[in-house]
């Protein structure tokens with residue numbers, strides 16, 4: 001069953017490139033309605049509201065660095081104070097990082113000065129393992145290579161897309177999860193470091209056929225993105241929308 005989803009970027013910068021927006025994207029249905037926000041750094045909620053005029057109803061979290069989850073605190077306050085009757089949005093979190101997310105955002109019992117509200121009361125936490133269902137699609141979840149062991153995750157939809165989150169090259173992952181023509185949205189800046197991919201890593205780790213399916217994000221600057229394009233790669237920036245192939249996976 002064709003789905004013809006699309007992916008809209010709300011930001012594509014690395015943690016220091018605030019002006020590019022924190023790396024985040026929204027999986028949209030064919031009519032452009034938001035299905036699933038991917039990550040929620042501090043710049044993301046304003047960008048989301050400006051695009052859709054409503055708070056997100058579903059979010060997937062790749063890892064707990066603050067440029068990917070720092071905006072959840074703002075979202076909590078809006079849900080707790082401005083929209084207390086709104087249904088809690090679904091927060092899909094790889095089960096191995098639930099405790100880290102709790103420590104980072106939810107441990108304080110006085111998120112409100114007067115107390116009385118727990119962070120998790122305003123979210124529907126959905127711990128996810130290797131796969132999860134959302135909006136009739138079954139998404140694959142996989143560990144990537146970013147700082148500590150199994151603390152960062154990517155996800156994808158077979159035949160449709162893969163989104164790596166922050167990572168070094170992960171050829172063994174993409175051999176498995178990007179084997180069917182998927183568009184691969186991949187962390188990449190100009191210069192590599194121990195946590196992120198650099199442009200020279202791509203040819204060293206990935207075959208040409210896969211490199212042609214990459215869309216690069218999480219880079220240092222607009223100038224860096226221009227160099228990535230001059231090297232033959234596609235890049236994403238805030239506002240860009242990518243049409244996706246129909247998923248090969250079963251859709252409800």
Ligand SMILES: [Zn+2]
Pocket residue numbers: 063065146166
């Ligand atoms: Zn990170």
